[in-house]
Structures are given as structure tokens and as C-alpha cells.
Amino acid sequence: MENDDFDAIKRLIEKTLHIKCQNYKEAYIRRRLLSRMRSSGCDTYDAYLRYLRENPAEFELLRNALTINVTEFYRDPEVFDLVHRELFPTILKNRGRIRLWCAGCSSGEEAYTLAILLAETLGISNTRNATIYATDIDEMVLARAKEGVYDPKALTKVPEALVRKHLIRREDGLFEVRPHLRSMIRFSRHDLMTGQPIARYLDMVSCRNVTIYFTEEQKNDLTRLFHSALTPGGFYVMGKTEYLAREVDHLFRTHNSVQKVFIREG
Numbered sequence: 001m002e003n004d005d006f007d008a009i010k011r012l013i014e015k016t017l018h019i020k021c022q023n024y025k026e027a028y029i030r031r032r033l034l035s036r037m038r039s040s041g042c043d044t045y046d047a048y049l050r051y052l053r054e055n056p057a058e059f060e061l062l063r064n065a066l067t068i069n070v071t072e073f074y075r076d077p078e079v080f081d082l083v084h085r086e087l088f089p090t091i092l093k094n095r096g097r098i099r100l101w102c103a104g105c106s107s108g109e110e111a112y113t114l115a116i117l118l119a120e121t122l123g124i125s126n127t128r129n130a131t132i133y134a135t136d137i138d139e140m141v142l143a144r145a146k147e148g149v150y151d152p153k154a155l156t157k158v159p160e161a162l163v164r165k166h167l168i169r170r171e172d173g174l175f176e177v178r179p180h181l182r183s184m185i186r187f188s189r190h191d192l193m194t195g196q197p198i199a200r201y202l203d204m205v206s207c208r209n210v211t212i213y214f215t216e217e218q219k220n221d222l223t224r225l226f227h228s229a230l231t232p233g234g235f236y237v238m239g240k241t242e243y244l245a246r247e248v249d250h251l252f253r254t255h256n257s258v259q260k261v262f263i264r265e266g
């Protein structure tokens with residue numbers, strides 16, 4: 001009965017939200033559903049099913065809960081092209097090395113994408129000149145990030161030549177990141193709401209698609225936090241649907257308004 005109700009919710013998710021449940025591990029869906037059930041005061045799948053039918057607005061909250069850790073290599077390729085073509089060369093010309101923060105890195109795909117592009121810019125033998133602090137609040141996704149093993153489906157946007165150069169295909173068909181990528185990245189747990197920067201005088205912060213549950217005030221605090229973490233002239237890369245609120249927009253000037261890249265003022 002419980003399982004029938006769970007299956008009915010999955011069918012409803014597929015039909016209403018167009019999210020394919022088979023792309024996720026079952027335990028993941030159960031975990032996310034449980035968090036929404038708790039928030040909406042439902043003890044059973046049956047009760048949540050009824051709640052969903054009676055409160056259509058719950059669907060959007062469920063969508064957010066299901067996609068909270070969603071990420072991929074080269075998410076929004078144009079942004080990463082810009083980072084590779086303009087931002088990395090500018091930083092290296094001015095400072096000779098590069099330190100960046102990938103904040104809200106989830107299971108590591110964004111941090112490894114940045115590491116691939118850094119290895120391409122610097123050359124594999126010079127990657128010691130780059131450090132990526134990659135942080136997330138969620139220990140479970142961080143464990144996967146540290147493992148650095150991915151299904152080929154996660155790599156569909158990465159050019160074939162780069163996959164061969166920077167990842168190894170294992171016997172089980174999965175791809176593992178090569179040691180030169182790992183050596184650039186320091187993964188750690190960090191809560192962005194604490195207001196503490198992971199480091200200072202950073203050359204770039206990439207914080208993309210993280211603020212979905214943040215209030216306006218929390219988003220503004222986050223902008224202030226990144227301002228304090230960056231060196232003057234350092235780059236702040238946001239998600240494509242995110243924006244700088246008026247209260248804090250004096251802290252940065254726009255470098256590219258379409259790709260949401262900003263430069264620290266002062």
C-alpha cells in the first residue's frame with residue numbers, strides 16, 4: 001500500500017513536473033519527499049498525495065526539493081567559455097596564479113569543469129598554480145564530489161577530447177577524474193549562511209544556482225560575503241537566472257550582463 005502510494009506520487013511528478021524519476025536513485029526521491037512531507041505536515045505518502053491534489057502550489061516546492069542538488073559538467077556552456085577565454089587569462093596575466101571559490105558545488109561537476117578549463121589554460125604540468133576551494137553544506141553530495149566518479153551521461157556536454165585528457169574510463173564504464181584535476185581542488189563542508197568566507201583575496205567566486213531557498217536579505221548578505229572574499233577586481237559569477245539586488249549592486253560592476261559575471265568594486 002505504502003509502495004503503491006509512493007508509485008502514484010512518482011507518476012504525478014512525471015506527469016505534472018515532467019521530471020523523470022528513473023533518472024534518480026529511489027532513496028534520493030524518498031529523502032526529498034520526506035522533507036516536503038515534514039514541511040507540509042503529512043505522515044504518510046497517502047496523506048501527501050491528497051495534499052498535493054488539494055494544494056497545487058506544493059508542486060513547485062516539490063520541484064525545488066527534487067532539484068536541490070542537481071548539477072552537471074558544463075552547465076550553461078557559454079558561461080564556462082567566457083570563464084576560459086576571458087576571465088582565466090586576465091587573472092593569470094595580472095597575478096600569475098589563480099585562487100577561486102566554487103560555492104555550493106554539489107557533487108563536484110562544476111568544480112571539475114573549472115579544473116578542466118584551468119588545466120587547459122595553464123597546462124597540466126603547471127596546475128600547482130591553481131587552487132579551487134569547492135564547498136557545500138551537504139555532506140552527502142560532497143562525498144560524491146570527493147570520489148570524482150561519474151556516469152557517462154553526466155559528461156555529455158564535455159568535448160570528447162577533453163574527456164579523454166582529463167578523465168579515465170574505468171572497466172565498469174564509469175569515468176573517474178584524473179589526479180591533476182583532484183590536486184587543484186580542496187573540497188570542504190561550508191554553510192554560506194554563516195557569513196564566513198572560505199578564504200580572502202580570491203580571484204574569482206562561482207556561486208551558481210544555489211540561492212533557490214534564500215530570502216532577499218540572505219541573498220544580499222551572500223553578495224556582501226563574496227565581496228569580502230574577493231580581491232579588488234576579482235570576478236563574481238552567478239547563475240543565469242540570478243541577479244544583484246539594488247541594495248548591494250554598488251559592490252560590483254557588470255562585466256557581462258548576459259552571463260551574469262561581475263567585478264568587485266573597491
Ligand SMILES: C[S@@+](CC[C@H](N)C(=O)[O-])C[C@H]1O[C@@H](n2cnc3c(N)ncnc32)[C@H](O)[C@@H]1O
Binds near residue numbers: 069
Ligand atoms: C542546484 S545545486 C547547484 C550546483 C552547482 N553550483 C551548479 O550550478 O550546477 C545547489 C547546491 O547548493 C547547496 N547549498 C544550498 N544552501 C547552501 C548553503 N547555505 N551553504 C552551502 N551550500 C548550500 C546545496 O546543498 C546544493 O548542493
